[in-house]
Amino acid sequence: MWEFESPRGHHRKVVMSSDKIIKTEVLIVGGGLVGGLLGARLQQQKVPFVLIDPTSPQAMIDAVKDGRTTAISLGSKRIFEKTGIWDVYLKDHAEPINNIRVLEKGSVWSVDFDHKELSSDPMGYIAENMYFRMSILDRLQDDPHCFYNTSLSDIQKHDGNITATLSNGKIVHAKLLVSAEGRKSPTRALMAPQMKTRDYAQNALVVHLEHEEPHHNHAWEIFTSKGPFAILPLKHDEGKKSGIVWCKPTNHNWEKQTNDDLQAEIAELFPYYGKVKIVSKRWHFPLSTFELNKISDHRQVLIGDAAHAMHPIAGQGVNLGWRDADVLATKIIDNYKVGLDVGSETLCKAYERERMRDIKPLVKATDLITQLFSNDSKTLYAIRNAGFAVVNRVPPLKRFFMKQAMGLS
Numbered sequence: 511m512w513e514f515e516s517p518r519g520h521h522r523k524v525v526m527s528s529d530k531i532i533k534t535e536v537l538i539v540g541g542g543l544v545g546g547l548l549g550a551r552l553q554q555q556k557v558p559f560v561l562i563d564p565t566s567p568q569a570m571i572d573a574v575k576d577g578r579t580t581a582i583s584l585g586s587k588r589i590f591e592k593t594g595i596w597d598v599y600l601k602d603h604a605e606p607i608n609n610i611r612v613l614e615k616g617s618v619w620s621v622d623f624d625h626k627e628l629s630s631d632p633m634g635y636i637a638e639n640m641y642f643r644m645s646i647l648d649r650l651q652d653d654p655h656c657f658y659n660t661s662l663s664d665i666q667k668h669d670g671n672i673t674a675t676l677s678n679g680k681i682v683h684a685k686l687l688v689s690a691e692g693r694k695s696p697t698r699a700l701m702a703p704q705m706k707t708r709d710y711a712q713n714a715l716v717v718h719l720e721h722e723e724p725h726h727n728h729a730w731e732i733f734t735s736k737g738p739f740a741i742l743p744l745k746h747d748e749g750k751k752s753g754i755v756w757c758k759p760t761n762h763n764w765e766k767q768t769n770d771d772l773q774a775e776i777a778e779l780f781p782y783y784g785k786v787k788i789v790s791k792r793w794h795f796p797l798s799t800f801e802l803n804k805i806s807d808h809r810q811v812l813i814g815d816a817a818h819a820m821h822p823i824a825g826q827g828v829n830l831g832w833r834d835a836d837v838l839a840t841k842i843i844d845n846y847k848v849g850l851d852v853g854s855e856t857l858c859k860a861y862e863r864e865r866m867r868d869i870k871p872l873v874k875a876t877d878l879i880t881q882l883f884s885n886d887s888k889t890l891y892a893i894r895n896a897g898f899a900v901v902n903r904v905p906p907l908k909r910f911f912m913k914q915a916m917g918l919s
């Protein structure tokens with residue numbers, strides 16, 4: 511048994527399974543934003559699973575470790591709702607996005623995406639990653655088959671199952687291995703996929719700001735020749751707090767800039783909210799993308815950043831991962847309920863086929879947009895301006911982009 515303070519401040523005692531050998535249906539390796547959501551979906555439908563993650567629950571919800579905010583699409587919000595975990599924390603801590611304005615520094619063109627053009631629902635929501643993790647942990651932390659502070663010591667694939675030895679000494683026999691350990695997934699190597707990668711030679715700075723004027727639930731993306739700057743509305747009594755994701759080339763030395771320097775640069779680039787003040791620690795993330803030729807193999811599938819990774823320019827990475835988790839959960843639940851093998855080749859291939867139709871175009875489009883908008887070529891500048899003008903004047907095209915952003919396509 512181990513004990514920790516729950517996200518709600520209650521002292522929790524977690525009963526761990528006393529069996530040394532556990533026979534289960536699914537082994538999820540990695541209980542982050544995507545693996546955790548898959549666990550919550552399976553638990554809700556009473557499908558036996560084991561989830562392991564080397565991180566402690568306390569470290570997972572430590573806002574100081576990951577201050578990122580996530581733009582969750584309307585489609586992803588519906589997945590959280592049907593899993594029964596939206597109301598736990600996100601309902602109170604996620605701020606609606608009603609309008610997205612995209613513009614280029616120095617250009618007269620901008621595109622406004624207003625939720626009213628499609629429906630009365632917001633286009634999506636923004637919340638600090640901590641609240642997504644708290645919602646997932648609230649569901650999983652009492653499950654005796656979710657092992658935190660635990661890693662994989664060995665894994666073997668056999669014809670009819672997989673066998674895993676865990677660092678806590680337990681041996682797990684499962685029908686399906688789900689790799690959900692993020693970009694550097696060690697178990698992905700078992701599948702030996704071909705990987706196409708691109709390093710954008712950019713770093714993202716993430717900070718939280720308070721500002722003089724309210725954000726009115728607007729999200730902004732400003733393209734500069736050095737990289738994009740996004741300012742995203744956060745929950746605050748007066749609507750005066752936002753999260754920033756600011757990408758610059760890796761040779762830019764963020765460390766050299768004091769908060770005063772950064773505030774002055776933000777006020778110049780983004781003069782719309784009055785005086786701004788940095789109210790958080792600063793976090794940095796190197797930016798790259800990759801695409802795989804396969805995301806399934808014998809008794810194994812990849813989900814989330816283990817399966818694909820992209821630039822945060824369009825705020826789509828984890829939304830794509832949540833769709834992986836949702837599609838996979840539905841297939842596992844359907845097979846389990848009628849007594850079919852949840853690790854069969856049929857299931858793994860069907861998952862791969864369905865997800866590749868979503869993953870491939872999105873990874874490619876995000877890569878194209880990143881290159882198109884992080885470049886100071888005069889020709890590309892003209893193409894971008896023409897693009898803004900076309901999107902503004904062709905309502906079906908505008909609605910197409912809005913549906914993509916809202917995860918409704």
Ligand SMILES: Cc1cc2nc3c(=O)[nH]c(=O)nc-3n(C[C@H](O)[C@H](O)[C@H](O)COP(=O)(O)OP(=O)(O)OC[C@H]3O[C@@H](n4cnc5c(N)ncnc54)[C@H](O)[C@@H]3O)c2cc1C
Pocket residue numbers: 539540541542543544545562563564565578579580581582661662690691692693696714716755795813814815816822824825826827828829830831
């Ligand atoms: C600056 C920035 C901003 C972003 N903003 C957005 C956004 O607004 N919207 C959006 O959709 N996406 C966004 N993303 C992308 C998003 O953060 C990722 O897609 C998301 O974190 C992927 O979740 P994951 O669960 O697949 O992987 P991770 O979040 O990396 O989680 C992996 C989990 O696996 C565990 N793990 C690691 N190694 C092992 C191991 N060996 N064994 C077992 N477990 C292991 C880890 O402890 C962790 O819990 C952003 C990314 C960046 C860099």
